Amino acid sequence: MLSAVAVDLFGVAAEVTPLPGERHANARLDVGGRPRYLLKVYSADTGESDLALQNALLVWLSDAGTTTLAASGTAVVDGKSRTAHLLDWVDGREWSQAGPPEPARFAALGAAVARLDRALVGFEHSELDRAYRWNPLQATELLAMLSLVEETDRPFVAAALQRFGELLPDLLELPQQAIHNDANENNVIVADDGSIAGIIDLGDVVRAPRVCGLAVAVAYAQLGVSDPVSAACQVVSGYHQESPLTAAELQLLPELVDARLAMSITNAAEQRAADPDNRYLSISQPAIRALISDLAAEPRPLLAARYRDACGYRAVAAERNVVTWLRSAACDPAPMLRTDLSTADVHCIDWTARGPAELQMQHGADRVAAAIDAQVRATGSDIALGRYREDRLVYRSEAFAGQRGRRSVHMAIDVFTADGEPVFAPLDGVVTAVDYRPADCDYGGVLLLEHRCGDGTPFWLLVGHLSEASTTELRPGDAVRRGERIGWTGWAPENGGWPPHIHVQLFTTLLGRSTDLPGAVRPDEVDVWESISPNPNLILRAPEPTAVDPVRSAADIEARRRTNLSTALSLSYAEPLHIVAGEGAELIDADGRRYLDLVNNVCHVGHCHPRVVEALSAQAAVLNTNTRYLHTGITEFARRLAATFPDPLNVVLLTNSGSEANDLALRLARTATSREHALVLDWAYHGNLSSLIEISPYKFNRAGGTGPGERVRICPVPDPYRGEFGGDGPRYAAEVEAQCAELPPAAFIHESMPGCAGQLELADGYLEAAYAAVREAGGLCIADEVQCGFGRVGTHMWAFEAHGVVPDVVTLGKPIGNGHPIGAVVTTPQVARRFVTGMEYFNTFAGNPVSCAVGLAVLDAVEDERLMANAATVGAHFKDRLSALAAHHEVIGDVRGRGLFLGVELVSDRRRKEPDAAAARRVVEEAKREGVLLSTDGPADNVLKIKPPVVLTVDQADRAVAVLDRAFREG
Structure with a gap:
């Protein structure tokens, strides 16, 4: 039937592969042995209004470049007139058939849904508001079908739809638009590389808040995966990166996911009753029931907190108010024990390797108590604290079943003291709950108090390991006053065998629970739980540090970058490196693997050079302040730095970066000449300030750029390899002369060896001729x-x-501090004098004593270790070896540079010099796998740039050449 429709209606003779569908007939049409079209034949009972909506949608999305409608028409099938659409086929596999998804695919799904939502903004049609079983805004109407739902499913369905009805007023406050509404596992197409090729089937499009469509994607993405919550967070994060979500949307999302799952169960039950032979109607139901079971132990407020965290928000919005108030002078907690921790001699017990619970399992409570007592006595302390977040307890609570058996992070502080010690309320509050659990979680007596910030925001304090008698005096609802006794520490037999202590834990939300809140959590969830359960030392006020840095995997760090750093901040390599240390010309990753660093010119004299590190730490221990005071460091550094330049360059102005230096250089030139215009070389890059993006063709002529501003003129780069005049520098300089004649500039600014333009050596004679032209026109160089x-x-x-040549102004950055934030402008007395206009130049931190000590140490290292000579020797050897590779690898079009500033340009055709960016990317990745770090640059990103620390050795250069040789061969 579908084959005939394809031929008769659209003239397409194809091999037909039927595809599943809820109501309509779908098929893949293969032409010439390859998938070419999707044929969709609507059911005969499809209303005219529905068809009009589909047609309008397809036209709208075709215009937006999202979906391509090849043709449409009407055919008679089984004696009935039916509308058919012929759509261009989207290559890939259905999500359900694409294999186990990696985290990146979940994020890509969220981003794809966001892009589709954005494409649908502005689409209008009367049928968007139709009565429809899949319209999320009409979900509560499905309660009428509850009797059709299997009995085991009814409690979840009823509760989910009723909760949805309660949140509907808040949902309706959100802006509404057309949403796809059905990004399920059979409508999402995954490309071979794991990206999302498309989202198909527009039959469920309705008008609703966009978060309803995201809820559909989240619900189905969680089916059949081992960690559904992490999958959901990835989808939400991906959506947020493409189209930021609001706090209100994220708060509603968990209940919207539940509502969608309930709708799926109810609609499937109703449709099965009407069409029991349609297997498609039940295709997702087993997986949905499994997901509901998996999520049963997850409090929905906790899911909302995780979604907020995945988008870079604090997991609990109230946390900021609570923590701010606890830090303020208005908060004055009383000591919780007779020993005031804020003044006592406190010892933090660091159980990094083994927590007390593990010791207890191995040695018993007496041995744990003895170990604690021994540590306290050894330090002469009055009291001991179990260090916050670092005792790594083995968490055994049933409250959050998914955490059982995992090494976990303690979110409380355990204060060890004598048994029977009185415990006091730190603040006024009200008892929320009282419990006695000597076995469950080893908490003993537990007291949960509610307190209020100055603005009325509630928070809670959980005190555990109290004596049994402590739980008989207070009842929920009782008021307690600051400093009032609320119990006593329990002895080992009544608190699970632990040495006497109190467990102190703060909460900014109770997650719908009581005293069964976890005291320890999974390490990968610490960010969320720090918001739910902030550092209890805000109450205890112990003088010892009680928080430690988290241990994060590379995946954790990458995910956090996406949420709390701008995605405009890029990473190197397809699989980013987790670098934790550096030494000389090498970087070291978290697994201890060493990489030869051929791109980090910032650490000029080598990573972590001992002399530089010592100078930095020694000066930082003595003084670091601004330049309004006399100190010898700034004058000595300026004198030593100026001595490296030819006359008359002897005046130094210090900055914090190369970008600041270039911005200041422009100010000098514009002040000295009373002009605004600047001449720049094509593909130049001078820094990330707005004033420098304006003069950087590498930025303003690429993606996201807006082209040159009114104050910049571009001159061709004198590239001996690709340039129009080869190595004839003066012929390129003729353009500089012509520009100066047309509009005299304030300055001609150039990189002495253009990096982003492709690691170039400027053509001989160019600067001499260009400088002459600029100076003749009254400009500065x-x-x-x-x-x-x-x-x-x-x-x-x-x-x-x-x-x-000798410039009028020279700008420096990065290498002069070996990575420390320092930069400089060096100029002539004449230019410097013109800058004295009455407006002072003051830069708070530029030229501070620490930076100057670092700068002096770098100068010493360059001189004493003869690193300029090393750059010449090793660089010449390296360049010769690279040039020799060109005889064996046609992909090498040019080897260029001087010293340890080298470039290798890759081409697909030497004669025509066709850039080969793909080869460059591949070589960079291959080299990285073998432990050599490279990068690419140039207008076509086809130049391997080599600018390592200048401590690089001949042996390291040979190693790099061997790796490159293999990488070229594998291409």
Whole structure:
């Protein structure tokens, strides 16, 4: 039947593969042995209004470039007129058939739903508000079908739909739009590379808040996965990165997911009753029931907190108010024990490797008590604290079943003292719950108090391991006053065998629970739980540090970057590296693997150079302040730095970065000349400030850029390999002369060896001719030496010297501090004098004593270790070896550079010099796998850039060449 429709209606002779569908007939049409179209034949009972909606949607999305409608028409099938659509086929597999998804695929799904939602913004049609069983805003109407639902499913369905009815007024406050409403496991198409190729089937499109459509994707993405909550968080995060979600949307999302699952169960039950032979109607039901079971122990407020955290919000919105108040002078907690921790000699017991619970299992309570007592006596302390977050308890509570058996992180502070010690309320409050649980969680007597911030925000304090008698005096609802006794510490037999102590834990939300809240959580959930359960030392006020840095995996760090850092901040490599240390020309990852670093010119004299580290720490221990005071560091550093430049460059202005230096250089030139315009080289990059993006074609002429501003003129880069005039520098400089004649500039600014333009050496004679033209027109010449200076070129301290010129202004950054934030402008007395206009130049931190000590240490290292000579020797050897590779690998079009500033341009055709960016990407990834770090640059991103720390050795250069040789061969 479908084959005939394809031929008769659309003239497509194809091999037909039927696809599942709820109401309509769907098929893949293969033409020439490859999938070409999706044929959709609507059921005969499809209303005209529904068909009109589908047609309008397909036209709208075709115009938006989201979906392509090839053709439409009407055919007679089984004696009935039926509408058919022919859609271009989306290559890939259904989500349900694409194999176990990685976290990145879940995030990609969220992003794809967000993009589709964005494409649907503005679409209008009367049928968007139709009465429809899958319309989320009409979910409560399905309660009438509850009798059709299997008895085991009814409690969940009834509760979910009733809760949905309660939140509906809040949902209706959100903006509404057309949403896809059915991103299920059979409507999401996954490409071979794991990306989302498309989301199909527009039959369920309705008008609703966009979070309802996200809830559909979240619900179905969790089916059949081992950790559904993590999967959901990835989907939500992916959506948020593409189209930011509001706090109100995230708060509603868990209940909307429940409502969708309830709708699926109810609609399937109703449809099965009408069409018991349609297997498609039950295709998701077993997985949905399994998911509901998995999520049963997850409090919905906790899910909302996890979704907020996945989007970079604090997991609990109230946490900020609570913590701010607890830190304020208005909060004055009383000591919880007779010993005031704020003044006592407190010893923090650091159980990093083995927690007391593990010791107890191995040695018994007496041995644990003895171990604690021994540590306290050894320090002469009055009291001991179980260190917050670092005792790594083995969590055994049933409250959150998914955490059983996992090593976990303690969110409380355990204060060890004598048994029978009185315990006092730190603040006024009300008793929320009282419990005695000597075996369950080993909490003994438990008291939960509610307190209020100054603005009325509630928070709770859980005190555990109290004596049994402590739980007989107070009842829920009782008021307690600050400093009032609320119990006593329990002795071992009544608190699970623990040494006497109190468990102190704060909560910003109770998650719908009582005293069964967990005291320890999974390490990968600490960020969420720190918001739910902040550091109890806000109450205890112990002087010892009680918090420690979390241990995060590379995946954790990458996920956190996506939420709390701008996604405009890029990462290197397809699988980013987790770097934890550096030494010389090597970086070391979290697993201890060493990588040869060929791209980090920032750490000029080597990662963590001992001399630089010592200078930094020694000066930081003495003084660090601004430059309004006299200190010898700034004058000595300026004198030593100026001495490395030719006359008349002897005036130094210090900054915090190369970007600041270039911005200041422009100010100098504009002040000195009373002009605004700047001449720049094509593909130049001078920094990330707005003033520098304006003069950086590498930025303003690429993605996201807005083109050159009114104050910039672009000159062709004198590229000896690709340039129009080869290595004839003066011919390129003729353009500079022409620009100066048309509009005299304030400055001509250039990198002495352009990096982003492809690690270039400027054509011979170019700078000499260009400088002459600029100066004839009254402009200044600025040499940007941020990347290529400081002896890197080997033959000279500064790269401009190789061209026989002396600039009016030179800018420095990065390498002069070996990665410490320091930069500089070096200029002539004449230019410096014109900058004295009455407006002072003050930069709070530039030239501070620590930065100057670092700068001096770097100068010493360059001089004493003869690193400029090393750059010349190793660089020449490296370049020769790379050039020799070109005889064996046609992909190498050019090897260029000077010293340890080298570039290898890759091409697919040497004669035509066709850039081969794909080869460059592949070589970078192959080299990384073998422990050599490279990067790419150039207008086509096809140049391997090599600018390592200048401590690189000949042996390391040979290792790099061997790795590159293998990488080129594998291509």
